[in-house]
Amino acid sequence: MAFPYVIMNLVDPAQWEAGTGTLDGAGRLVRAPVASSAGGAAVDFSVGEKSVALTVHAAWLEAVDTHGHGIGEIEGLGEALAGRQAASGELDAIAAVSGTAFGRALLGQADGAAVRSHVGALGASGVQRMRGAELHINTQSDEDYALEGAIGKVSVQTQAMSIFMDGGQASFRVLSFGSLANNRLYRANGTFAARSDVVTNDVIGDYNVWGMIGGTFAELSRIRTTLTAAAPGPTNLASRMSFHVGRNGSAAMQEALRLEHQALTAFGSVAPSNDNGFALGSAAARWSVVHAASGAINTSDARVKDDVAAVGDDLLDAWGAVNWRQFRFADAVAAKGAGARWHIGLLAQQVLDAIDAQLGDGAAVRLGLLCHDVWDEGDRWGLRYDECLALEAAWQRRRIERIEVRLALLEAQDVAG
Incomplete structure (x- = not known):
């Protein structure tokens, strides 16, 4: 052969x-x-x-393909392969895994209830560990899980539900207290109060950062989102964000900064990071009123x-040529017309x-x-009014x-006369 x-x-x-x-x-x-x-000739090795090696090469395949007896013509082969699954590398890989009877039986469970029954109920503490993390499942609303020094913890309450995911020195908290059936809010300003809907000043979300301080796992800062309108919608989120930090050794969080629509409120002094290093506003982006x-x-x-x-007489003589004027601002006239207010001041170019x-x-500058x-869109002259008034x-x-x-002199002349 x-x-x-x-x-x-x-x-x-x-x-x-x-x-x-x-x-x-x-x-x-x-x-x-x-x-x-x-x-193509025999090689004299x-x-x-x-x-x-016994292996199929191109000439052999060509001979098989042209010999007039294709694989479909082999008697009984089609019937023997009918209904059979094609070769699968994935199934071969699964078959090669040395599993346990427990794992193989898990694949055969009919539904979720059967899977839970096969896995077994949680222990009395309701804690399942996943390496350094803990999963707490609490089905009773009167229980809670504090973050007492635990790092890598997930806490879930199925009735008054809160989710804590803590890893390293930071954590993320989602507070959604209430019935999952009607999505009622149960938390308002740090207290529990069942209502049918979210209302103004309700706390609707917290982001907390925790860390180990002196061996105690403590909350270090918090970003809180609060509802500020009774009828929020897709184009009216109507909420404010506030930043809370611990203060003066107190365990309580105190609000330090609040961000709302077109408003930023600081609960304390505001200072630049460097002395005499930064401006407040710019020539192209001015504050309207201070x-x-x-x-x-x-x-x-x-x-x-x-x-x-x-102050030299030459400068004082030059200032004598400066005239104070009354005027109205062009943008105010464009917006209010005759109702635009009059102001008293100086014209920079005239100074x-x-x-x-x-x-x-260049002396004035x-x-x-x-x-x-000067900036990309234009330029503007300005005056330091405090110095102008001092010169005046x-x-x-x-x-x-x-x-x-x-x-x-006149009085002396009168006396002499």
């Missing part, structure tokens, strides 16, 4: 031969090459180890000032021209009276002194 073969010289892999072979009476291979490193109980305090310590000198005409170009800010006071003081000197 003929069979396909392949021979490779292990000492010289460049020598190879594939063909159809038979065995003679002595059991020796009789070769009929169909392809070889010798151009050099001395050394050879690899001889409400304050007292005026701004500007640095005036003599120890932080150099080159202190009297610039008056000072520079007396002291030279170098003095700090004016600011010119110096100019008025000099003028009063000169008037007083003149009056003194």
